[in-house]
Amino acid sequence: ADLRKNSDVLIGAFDNPWSLVLLSQLRYHVRLDPVTQDEWIEDAYHPGKREWSGNGRLQFSDSSTDFALITRYNSPDTGKWILAIGGLGMHGTEAAGELISSTTLLKLLPRNIVDNDRNFQLVIRTVVINGHTGPPQIVASYVW
16 A cells, blocks of 8 residues: 555665565566575566576675666556666665766666656666775666
């Protein structure tokens, strides 16, 4: 009932049950292998590919790559707009948050998603060096 009152902002991927439920049927969504604990962002159009994967357990001193999803859509389940950001790990979530909150970085958004009436998803990549999150890079987008 709370999600039907207003538009909502969801932060987190695996640790946010609302994100897991509401985004699970969209083109891009997070996946977790229960046996290996591998995490990835799945493209429903290419479910066998795991090019956007990570372990989500990077520590502050680690160096690696992290990925995140940014989703804005009018949810048929709630009847309201939802903005969701969530990374495979904390660095991905941080990079996604930086992208949507920086007027300079918002200029990186593809032109076809600037229209406020469009649903979209972005896959974000960030390089993590010695525990520091690098700038967000858009590696895929989908608009409907």
